Amino acid sequence: MSTEELKTTIEIALQEIRPYLEADGGNIKLVEVTNDTVSVQLEGACLGCSVNQMTLKNGVEATIKRHAPQIKQVIEVSGIRF
Numbered sequence: 001m002s003t004e005e006l007k008t009t010i011e012i013a014l015q016e017i018r019p020y021l022e023a024d025g026g027n028i029k030l031v032e033v034t035n036d037t038v039s040v041q042l043e044g045a046c047l048g049c050s051v052n053q054m055t056l057k058n059g060v061e062a063t064i065k066r067h068a069p070q071i072k073q074v075i076e077v078s079g080i081r082f
Contacts (some may be wrong), residue, residue: 005032006068014040014066017059021046028060036072038064 001009007030015065021027026046031039040060042049049055053076059076 001068001070003033006070009039009068010071013021014060016067017063020059021055028054031077035060036070038071039077040074043076060063 002005007034010030010033014030014050018028021044026042026044026049028046029041029043031041033039040056042056046055056074064071064074
């Protein structure tokens, strides 16, 4: 699978979980795919949520791995770039 195909597959996975995040006032954005790692940015209410790491692992990462089993980890990055 090419990088572009993988990104498309990951976007499909994010579309699957996005309604749950939006229901709580949050959202998620794909930042980057490198090797077997996906970087995402949590937005809105997800930023200050006390359970966002649990959501990231149990919701987002599990959904992405179901669509793209070659992905080994999903990490959160902040929106701040230096």
